[in-house]
Amino acid sequence: MPGGRLTHEERQCVAAGLAAGLSYAEIARRLGRPGSTISREVGRNGGAHGYRANQAQQATNWRARRRKPHPATPSETGERAPRAQYEFEDRFAEMMARTGVPAMMARVLVCLFTSDTGSLTAPELVARLQVSPASVSKAVGWLEQRGLVGRERDGRRERYVIDDHVWYQAWQVSVRSMAMWADFTQQGADLFGSASPAGARLRATSQFFQHLGHDMTQAAEHWRQTLSARP
Numbered sequence: 001m002p003g004g005r006l007t008h009e010e011r012q013c014v015a016a017g018l019a020a021g022l023s024y025a026e027i028a029r030r031l032g033r034p035g036s037t038i039s040r041e042v043g044r045n046g047g048a049h050g051y052r053a054n055q056a057q058q059a060t061n062w063r064a065r066r067r068k069p070h071p072a073t074p075s076e077t078g079e080r081a082p083r084a085q086y087e088f089e090d091r092f093a094e095m096m097a098r099t100g101v102p103a104m105m106a107r108v109l110v111c112l113f114t115s116d117t118g119s120l121t122a123p124e125l126v127a128r129l130q131v132s133p134a135s136v137s138k139a140v141g142w143l144e145q146r147g148l149v150g151r152e153r154d155g156r157r158e159r160y161v162i163d164d165h166v167w168y169q170a171w172q173v174s175v176r177s178m179a180m181w182a183d184f185t186q187q188g189a190d191l192f193g194s195a196s197p198a199g200a201r202l203r204a205t206s207q208f209f210q211h212l213g214h215d216m217t218q219a220a221e222h223w224r225q226t227l228s229a230r231p
Contacts, residue, residue, distance in 0.1 A: 005060065006033075006041055011053040014038060018048055044094045045103055055103040058131065059093075089114055104131070108139040109148060112162040119161040121154060147173035171220045178213035182206045 006014070010031055017027035024042065028035040042048055045056035089110050096106035107129055111120060120128070125136045140160055143149040147169040150161045186206040192199035 006037070008053065008057045011041070011056050014041060014056075015051055015053040018042070018051055043098055046097050047100070050097070050100065050102060052103075058135075059097075059103045059107070061130075085114065102139075102142070104135055104139045105142050108136065108160075109143060109162070112149065112160060118163060119152065119159045121157045121159050123157070125160070145173075146170055168220055168224055171216060171223075175213050175216045175220065178209045178216060182209035182213060185209065 013031060014027055024038045025035050028038045042051050045051055045059055093106040093110045097103050108125060111125060111128055112118060122133060122136050126133055140149055148166060152159045152161050185202045189199050189203035189206055192202060194200055194203050
């Protein structure tokens with residue numbers, strides 16, 4: 001069907017077309033699909049620069065499983081509405097993908113966000129997402145590198161944790177990245193000389209990241225103080 005679900009082979013063609021610089025309209029024409037199908041497919045799976053056929057196929061299979069009826073599960077606040085929560089989790093992961101988070105990393109992060117404890121073990125993530133342990137390990141490593149996930153010991157297992165300070169921690173990682181950019185581009189400016197076009201460009205870049213890092217540090221400290229003042 002023209003507007004039906006894409007096959008894995010079609011997703012590979014989409015990825016190849018994006019790599020070749022084709023427009024969504026041209027890719028859609030070659031596949032005999034509506035342009036909206038291609039734009040929606042790419043938008044929900046990492047965007048034009050982050051689209052990967054295999055990851056898009058896995059994400060689609062996951063969404064299909066999650067949309068099947070699930071029995072209601074009680075919580076401390078009464079009966080939940082599981083279908084609405086599953087649909088929110090799908091949309092949450094898709095939003096992350098549209099803003100640059102790889103699909104698998106987004107799914108792991110959503111699971112941690114929406115779990116009552118804010119923590120899950122690797123086997124729990126594997127069972128919940130229906131993916132391989134290697135996929136979970138790679139996703140957690142990516143998230144941990146960016147300050148979004150921590151690790152705790154749970155007996156003989158590791159538990160992956162997201163807490164109230166997650167965005168402060170992730171922001172601090174970004175601040176350190178800004179400092180690295182500022183320092184490295186300043187080295188380049190000194191090497192090429194500010195009188196040269198390349199040197200001037202590098203110096204302007206260094207100054208931009210210096211100012212950005214300073215502003216980010218102030219914003220993070222303001223948030224830390226605000227959070228500490230809460231009852």
